[in-house]
Amino acid sequence: MTLDFSTLLPYTDEILKGLMTTVWLTVVTTFVGIALAIVVAYVRDGGRGIASRLLGAYVEVTRNTPFIVQLFFLFFGLPALGVPISATVAALLAMVLNLGAYTAEILRAGIDSTARGQHEAARALGLSRLQSFRHVVLVPAFSRVYPSLISQCIIVMLGSAVVSQISVFDLTYAANFIQSRNFRGFEVYLVVTLIYLLLAVGLRLAFEFVGRRLFAFLQGGSS
Amino acid sequence: MALVAVNDLHKSFGDLEVLKGIDLEIEAGEVVSVIGRSGSGKSTFLRCLNQLEHHDWGTIHLADQRLDGGAMSPGELSQNVGMVFQSFNLFPHKTVIENVMLAPVVVKQTPRAEARQIAEQMLDKVGMLEKIDAYPAQLSGGQQQRVAIARALAMQPKVLLCDEVTSALDPELVGEVLHVLESLAAEGMTLILVTHEMKFARDVSHRVVFMHHGHIHEAGDPQTLFTQPKTPELSQFIASIL
Amino acid sequence: MTDFTLWDIVRNLLLAGRWTVVLSLIAFAGGACVGLMLTLLRMGGLWPIRWLVRLYVDLFQGTPLLMQLFLAYFGAAVLGFDISAWTAASVALTLFTSAFLCDIWRGCVEAVPSGQWQAARVLGLNYLQSMRHVILPQALRLAVPPTVGFSVQVIKGTALASVIGFVELTKAGTMLNNAAFAPFTIFALVALGYFILCYPLSRYARYLERKLYGAGSR
Ligand SMILES: Nc1ncnc2c1ncn2[C@@H]1O[C@H](COP(=O)(O)OP(=O)(O)OP(=O)(O)O)[C@@H](O)[C@H]1O
Ligand SMILES: [Mg+2]
Numbered sequence: 001m002t003l004d005f006s007t008l009l010p011y012t013d014e015i016l017k018g019l020m021t022t023v024w025l026t027v028v029t030t031f032v033g034i035a036l037a038i039v040v041a042y043v044r045d046g047g048r049g050i051a052s053r054l055l056g057a058y059v060e061v062t063r064n065t066p067f068i069v070q071l072f073f074l075f076f077g078l079p080a081l082g083v084p085i086s087a088t089v090a091a092l093l094a095m096v097l098n099l100g101a102y103t104a105e106i107l108r109a110g111i112d113s114t115a116r117g118q119h120e121a122a123r124a125l126g127l128s129r130l131q132s133f134r135h136v137v138l139v140p141a142f143s144r145v146y147p148s149l150i151s152q153c154i155i156v157m158l159g160s161a162v163v164s165q166i167s168v169f170d171l172t173y174a175a176n177f178i179q180s181r182n183f184r185g186f187e188v189y190l191v192v193t194l195i196y197l198l199l200a201v202g203l204r205l206a207f208e209f210v211g212r213r214l215f216a217f218l219q220g221g222s223s
Numbered sequence: 224m225a226l227v228a229v230n231d232l233h234k235s236f237g238d239l240e241v242l243k244g245i246d247l248e249i250e251a252g253e254v255v256s257v258i259g260r261s262g263s264g265k266s267t268f269l270r271c272l273n274q275l276e277h278h279d280w281g282t283i284h285l286a287d288q289r290l291d292g293g294a295m296s297p298g299e300l301s302q303n304v305g306m307v308f309q310s311f312n313l314f315p316h317k318t319v320i321e322n323v324m325l326a327p328v329v330v331k332q333t334p335r336a337e338a339r340q341i342a343e344q345m346l347d348k349v350g351m352l353e354k355i356d357a358y359p360a361q362l363s364g365g366q367q368q369r370v371a372i373a374r375a376l377a378m379q380p381k382v383l384l385c386d387e388v389t390s391a392l393d394p395e396l397v398g399e400v401l402h403v404l405e406s407l408a409a410e411g412m413t414l415i416l417v418t419h420e421m422k423f424a425r426d427v428s429h430r431v432v433f434m435h436h437g438h439i440h441e442a443g444d445p446q447t448l449f450t451q452p453k454t455p456e457l458s459q460f461i462a463s464i465l
Numbered sequence: 466m467t468d469f470t471l472w473d474i475v476r477n478l479l480l481a482g483r484w485t486v487v488l489s490l491i492a493f494a495g496g497a498c499v500g501l502m503l504t505l506l507r508m509g510g511l512w513p514i515r516w517l518v519r520l521y522v523d524l525f526q527g528t529p530l531l532m533q534l535f536l537a538y539f540g541a542a543v544l545g546f547d548i549s550a551w552t553a554a555s556v557a558l559t560l561f562t563s564a565f566l567c568d569i570w571r572g573c574v575e576a577v578p579s580g581q582w583q584a585a586r587v588l589g590l591n592y593l594q595s596m597r598h599v600i601l602p603q604a605l606r607l608a609v610p611p612t613v614g615f616s617v618q619v620i621k622g623t624a625l626a627s628v629i630g631f632v633e634l635t636k637a638g639t640m641l642n643n644a645a646f647a648p649f650t651i652f653a654l655v656a657l658g659y660f661i662l663c664y665p666l667s668r669y670a671r672y673l674e675r676k677l678y679g680a681g682s683r
Contacts, residue, residue, distance in 0.1 A: 003543070064617065064663035065656040066624035069635055073656060076648030121312035121371075124273055125326035125378065126301025135325055139316040154527070161529035165628060172531060185539035193532040200527040217316045217358040 007182040008191060011174070018174030019195060025092060025170065026157040026203070033099030033156070034149075040104035042133055045111055055104075062101035068162045070094050075166045091163035091170075099156045106148045110141030143215040150207040154200050161196070171195060226251040226286055226413055227272070227382060233280035234267055241267045242278065243437035251381075252411040256424035256445070259434035260460060265417040268434065269384045272415070273304040285381065298330045305375030309387040311367040313359040313374070319346065320355045323374045331378065338377075345373035349403045365396030369403055376407075383407070385416040401427075421464060425449055433457050469645035474654060481637030482658050488623045488633060489662075491555050493616055496562025503567040508574055509592050518567065525564030531625050533557045538629050554626035562619050569615060573608040574600060610677055614670035617663045624659070634658050 008015075040055045062070065075090035085093075114137050122132035142149070164173035175192040179185045225248035234242040241264045249255055257265050270276040272283060274291060283291040285303050295303065313322050323342035327333040333341070346352045349369035359367055368388055375383060385404065389397040401423050408414055408427050418424055424431055425445040433441040433448070433456075441448065441457050452458045507518040525533065537557035541548040548556075577600050585595035627636035638655035642648050 060664065060667070061656070061660060064621075064667055065659045066621040066635065068624050068627070069638070069652060069656050069659060072635075072639065072648070073652035076642060077652050080646075080648045115312075117308060117310050117312035118314065120275055121308065121314070123275060123297060124301060124306040124308075125374070126296075126298040126330040127326065128297065131329050135329060136314055140314075143316070158527075158529040161531040162625070162628075164531075172529070175532075175535075179539075186536065186543040189532055189535040189539060193528045193536060196529055196532060197524070197527045215316070217318075217360060219358075219360070 003187055004184060005187050005191065007184050008178065008187060011178045011181070014174040014177055015171070015192070015195070018169055018171040018192075019199075021169055021173075022157070022160060022171040022199065025095060025160055025163070025168075026153075026199075028092060029095040029099055029156060029160075030153050033096045033153075034103055036096060036100035037103030037107055038138070040100060041107040041111055042130075044104065044108065045133070046129070058097075059101045059104055062098055063105065067094065067098055067159050068165065070098065071162060071166060087163075087166045087168045090166060091160070091168045094163075095156055095160055098159070099152065102152045102156075103149060106145045106152060107141060109148075110143075110145035111137055113144060114141060139214075143211075143218060146207075146211050146215070150204055150211075153207065154203055157199060157203055158196060224287060225249055226253075227415075228284040229272070229281070230283070231281040232268070232271060232278050232283070234264075234271060234276060234278040241437055242271070244281070245437075245439055247432065247439065247442075249382075249413065249415065251413055253430065254408045254414045254428040255416070256428040256431045257415065257417045257434060258419075258421070258424060258431060258460070259440075263434045264437045265434050266386050269306070269386050269415065269417055272382075272384055273306050274300055275306070301326060301330060301378050301380070303380055304382050304384060305378055305380035306384045307368070307371050307375050307386070307388050309390050311359070311364070311371045311391070313367050313371055315359050318356050318358055319351060319362075319370050322359070322370060323377045326374070327377050341379075342373070342377055345376045346370070348376070348406070349373045350399075363396060364392045365399045368392065368400045372400075372403055372407075382413045382415060385414065385418075387417050387419065389418070389420060419464070421449070421461075433460065435460075469641070469647070471650070474641055474645060474647070474651060477641055478634060478637055478651075478654055478658060481632055482634045484631070484633040485620065485623050485635075485658070486662070488554060488558065488626060488631070489616075489620045492558035492562050492623065493619050495555070495559035496566055496619070499559060499563035500566030500570065503563060504570040504574065505596070507567060507571050509596070522564045522568050525561055526568065530557070530561055530622055531628060533561055534625055534629050550626065550629045550631040553629060554623070554631045558619065558622055558626070561622060562615075565615055565618070566612065569611045570604070570608055573604040573611075576607055577603045606677065610670050610674035613666055613673060617666050617670070620662050620666075621659065 040059065043055055044052050044059075046052060071090065071094040074094050075085065075087060078085045078090070118136055118140075119132065122136045127135065160170060161172040163170055164176060167173065171192055175188050179188045182188070227247070227249040229245055229247040232242050232245040233240070245268060257268065259265050267276055271278045271291075274295075274297075278291065282289065288294070290300065290303065314325070317325065320339065320342055323345060324335070324338045327338040327341060328335060343352060343355070346355060349372050351366060351369050351373060354362060354366060354370075359370070362370065372383075372388075388404075389400050392400065397420070401420065404414065404416070404423075405427050416424075416428070428445055430442060431445045431448045432439055435456050441452065441454050448457070449461060452461060503518050503521065506514050510518070534554060534557045537560075538548070538550065538553040541553060581599055581603065582595060585599040590598065623633060624635040626633055627639065630636070632640070634655055638651050642651045645651065
């Protein structure tokens with residue numbers, strides 16, 4: 001058994017290219033997915049209307065099927081229905097829908113735990129349901145579920161490795177590409193796995209940094 | 224004509240009839256304390272006045288305008304009737320000034336600069352001007368409650384409802400909040416207070432209303448009511464809290 | 466190329482679906498055994514052992530399952546074994562599952578009030594006895610809902626075994642699609658297959674959770 005990492009060196013460009021793709025997919029997904037989740041959580045919080053039920057079905061279907069199947073369904077299925085879609089768009093769409101569904105459910109737990117007094121104070125001040133959601137409910141709800149939210153974004157980032165299967169040139173695609181050239185599968189995947197690990201750590205640190213600023217109100221004590 | 228006119232107000236929760244026909248008129252500038260046993264319907268009555276609770280029967284008028292039954296939008300309501308809660312209910316993620324400015328800006332569409340000016344004025348009134356950028360978690364209970372009062376006042380309501388606003392406070396912090404209410408009363412603000420502070424009810428209010436089993440059992444000026452209760456229920460109640 | 470009827474597709478998917486179920490069961494059973502050992506080590510062992518278990522959990526939680534599968538597959542080759550996709554998938558999914566279950570269960574053990582440990586110690590029970598008679602029975606109650614919930618992740622995780630060539634539901638779907646080219650129908654059916662396996666478990670996990678913590682929220 002011998003390991004030889006030197007055969008990887010000629011491929012740093014591919015790895016960098018893949019890394020960039022994985023990073024931007026993750027960043028865009030995080031923002032758009034959370035925005036989607038907020039909308040879904042708001043509508044579902046509103047009651048049992050038709051929109052609420054449809055979004056409920058979306059959340060359940062997404063949470064109870066594998067990401068790779070969702071990806072294949074969008075990438076292969078939509079063109080068959082006459083909706084052309086590129087691999088990158090399919091990947092992004094699948095990631096956003098995935099994160100949106102999980103985050104909507106996470107957020108719902110935070111919204112449900114809003115104290116009754118907060119709703120009453122908002123109502124007594126004359127805020128409408130949307131105003132109350134936006135100005136009173138949302139930020140504290142986020143702060144309560146923030147740790148789960150971080151984990152979910154990391155899960156989606158790690159899960160994005162699968163987009164290599166529809167030929168999106170992400171980090172895993174780079175690994176597959178290199179492996180097919182230098183036949184050093186184990187070394188390549190080990191290095192790329194470590195890069196994913198660093199990405200996960202980096203993402204967590206970034207989230208925690210943002211969280212400390214966003215939720216400054218949680219730091220009690222006298223001013 | 225009275226500022227607030229409540230007529231034959233009924234409210235049930237399921238089978239439990241909590242308000243069994245309340246009639247009450249309150250003049251502008253009047254301070255009315257509502258007292259009574261736990262469960263007698265005091266909070267429910269107050270919450271009907273700003274429609275946090277929808278009553279089943281009866282009417283509420285404010286300055287000759289119908290207030291209940293959807294006659295006023297939530298936005299209009301909040302500019303007529305303000306409310307302060309036992310548990311403060313400040314918004315934890317907003318600073319003191321943001322808490323006070325929120326409703327004027329969002330509901331009333333007041334320009335920010337003007338809203339800030341009003342907010343500062345109200346915070347000054349409750350003595351919280353120097354804590355303007357603090358978050359609620361950084362304040363004592365008494366300070367939070369004073370901010371909550373300023374927040375309600377910023378909508379410039381005609382009546383302020385206070386439901387046991389000192390009950391959640393440590394004893395040493397009760398005074399500062401009562402002091403604020405006293406100065407509001409002196410300024411001519413119309414106040415309806417549910418309170419267990421009998422000394423305050425006696426010294427500051429113009430009228431005391433004793434609620435019992437969903438009725439106004441006895442009402443009158445504080446001196447007479449406390450010293451010469453007409454009904455055995457009120458005597459008992461007074462005896463029980465002394 | 467032959468024409469495929471809907472029934473042909475469904476029948477082939479059902480046949481392959483059996484392997485999704487088998488692989489899920491193996492991964493879950495194996496993962497539970499390894500996970501239990503890890504949990505015990507994590508809770509009681511010497512600090513280097515605890516630290517190692519933590520590292521193990523962080524590694525599996527911080528890297529893509531797909532990479533874990535590739536590494537198992539190619540790692541065995543480096544070690545001189547020529548293993549099948551089947552074995553590689555079983556090993557990788559078992560380790561993946563064990564790491565997550567260890568993390569879930571550690572949380573449950575830690576959620577048992579420390580007074581219970583002290584009470585057990587005062588009665589003269591040693592670490593293993595306290596664990597076995599006092600802590601675990603209480604932790605178990607807390608552990609059931611999230612464990613059932615995680616089984617859904619295991620089932621969905623088996624879909625990735627398709628990438629290293631193991632023929633289960635997803636792989637059968639792509640193969641059928643190559644032959645029949647009806648991607649919309651086929652992947653909808655594949656998704657439906659997973660949904661049928663996962664949704665009842667999700668519901669059951671939610672029901673158990675609600676039962677455990679009272680009917681708090683919707
Ligand atoms: N939302 C509700 N649903 C059902 N019952 C309620 C509700 N709100 C109040 N009640 C009941 O109505 C009765 C009157 O309650 P209310 O809060 O008005 O009493 P109170 O006089 O304010 O008492 P306290 O001094 O304890 O605050 C009580 O029996 C209470 O349990
Ligand atoms: Mg009350």
